[in-house]
Amino acid sequence: MLFWHVPAPNEALLISGSKRRAEDAQFRIVTGHGCWVMPVKQKASVLSLSLREAEISEDCVTQQGIRLGVRAVAVFKVGDDQTSIANAARRFLSEQATMEELVGRIFAGHLRSIVGGLTVEQIIRERDRVAQEVKDGSHSEMEKLGIVVDALQIQEIADTSGYITNLAAPHAAAVASTARIAQAKADQEATEREQQAAALKAEYERDTAIKRAGFLAETEQYNARAAQAGPLSQARASQEVIEEQTALAQRQASLAAQRLEAEVRRPADAEAYRVRTLAEARRDQVRYEADARAYTERTVAQARADANTALAGSLRDGNQELIAANRTVENLPALAESAAEGLSGTRLTVLNGADGVNEIVSGIVGQGLAILDSLKKGTTTSPGAAAPPADGTGPLPRKVTQLKQDGAGAGG
Numbered sequence: 564m565l566f567w568h569v570p571a572p573n574e575a576l577l578i579s580g581s582k583r584r585a586e587d588a589q590f591r592i593v594t595g596h597g598c599w600v601m602p603v604k605q606k607a608s609v610l611s612l613s614l615r616e617a618e619i620s621e622d623c624v625t626q627q628g629i630r631l632g633v634r635a636v637a638v639f640k641v642g643d644d645q646t647s648i649a650n651a652a653r654r655f656l657s658e659q660a661t662m663e664e665l666v667g668r669i670f671a672g673h674l675r676s677i678v679g680g681l682t683v684e685q686i687i688r689e690r691d692r693v694a695q696e697v698k699d700g701s702h703s704e705m706e707k708l709g710i711v712v713d714a715l716q717i718q719e720i721a722d723t724s725g726y727i728t729n730l731a732a733p734h735a736a737a738v739a740s741t742a743r744i745a746q747a748k749a750d751q752e753a754t755e756r757e758q759q760a761a762a763l764k765a766e767y768e769r770d771t772a773i774k775r776a777g778f779l780a781e782t783e784q785y786n787a788r789a790a791q792a793g794p795l796s797q798a799r800a801s802q803e804v805i806e807e808q809t810a811l812a813q814r815q816a817s818l819a820a821q822r823l824e825a826e827v828r829r830p831a832d833a834e835a836y837r838v839r840t841l842a843e844a845r846r847d848q849v850r851y852e853a854d855a856r857a858y859t860e861r862t863v864a865q866a867r868a869d870a871n872t873a874l875a876g877s878l879r880d881g882n883q884e885l886i887a888a889n890r891t892v893e894n895l896p897a898l899a900e901s902a903a904e905g906l907s908g909t910r911l912t913v914l915n916g917a918d919g920v921n922e923i924v925s926g927i928v929g930q931g932l933a934i935l936d937s938l939k940k941g942t943t944t945s946p947g948a949a950a951p952p953a954d955g956t957g958p959l960p961r962k963v964t965q966l967k968q969d970g971a972g973a974g975g
Contacts, residue, residue, distance in 0.1 A: 578608075619636065647706075
């Protein structure tokens with residue numbers, strides 16, 4: 564509005580023309596809120612409370628008489644209290660643009676005064692001390708001007724005489740030497756690391772080449788296997804077929820062997836066993852027949868001996884019955900031979916070996932003895948008959964001769 568004025572946050576509104584008491588200022592200060600300004604009767608002016616900067620560049624002479632070029636910067640503003648605003652308004656309201664230059668001159672004077680009481684080494688090492696002394700020295704003046712200094716910093720110290728350069732030369736040389744040594748060590752370490760890196764690179768390239776060769780070999784091997792897979796599978800299939808054929812041939816050979824065993828070998832063994840058994844039977848029969856003949860001959864010989872003994876006794880005693888028996892005994896071999904010939908044409912099975920043959924022969928002899936007994940009973944010797952000759956060559960009785968013929972007929 565035309566009569567309503569509102570100052571900005573960084574401004575102070577100065578209203579003059581109002582009636583004020585003697586102890587107060589001749590104008591009213593308004594900050595942070597608006598107020599009415601009566602036209603013609605009152606006048607409103609604005610004082611900036613913004614932050615300002617003043618650059619200071621001054622040639623100073625130190626306690627040692629060495630000229631230094633010092634460049635500093637001061638940051639300041641009008642104070643926020645009523646007294647500071649009133650002081651600044653009275654001094655800078657119409658000259659606000661020249662406030663930085665005026666404040667810079669004041670700080671420059673105090674800076675020359677402070678530097679003149681210090682040595683170059685102190686100024687270089689204690690810049691904060693220099694800035695604080697400048698602020699403290701200008702505090703009363705700044706308070707009168709209504710200005711508050713927020714910061715003062717020394718930015719640069721220039722040595723036109725070369726004192727600082729010469730002062731720093733030993734240190735610079737030492738630093739340069741250290742730097743060269745450090746650079747040499749760094750170069751040496753860099754060279755060693757480059758060599759190690761080259762060795763590692765060569766080793767890596769070698770390992771890579773070996774692995775690549777291994778991969779190529781494996782690839783070629785797999786390719787070869789893949790190329791041989793078809794023939795190999797066919798060969799395996801053929802091998803399996805051959806194995807099956809071999810197994811079939813073995814089974815057929817086994818079957819043929821079993822068939823040969825069943826159809827040829829076993830019948831042949833049975834036939835051989837039959838032939839062997841028959842041969843053994845014939846052998847046993849011949850042996851038994853021989854044993855029978857031997858036994859017969861032994862028996863006849865024994866009987867003949869007994870007959871001769873009996874005949875001799877009869878001749879001494881005149882016993883005709885014994886003579887007849889002697890004749891019978893003399894013809895007993897013929898009877899046994901006829902009986903053996905009759906048995907030889909028959910199929911005789913002997914079940915109990917030599918005992919059976921002995922029994923047969925004993926039976927035959929027993930039959931002969933039974934015949935002899937019959938002859939003894941049926942033969943009568945007349946008292947006038949002549950005795951047979953002592954050598955047994957006389958004629959036999961008729962019944963004995965008939966018996967011999969009957970035995971021959973039976974053998975025939």
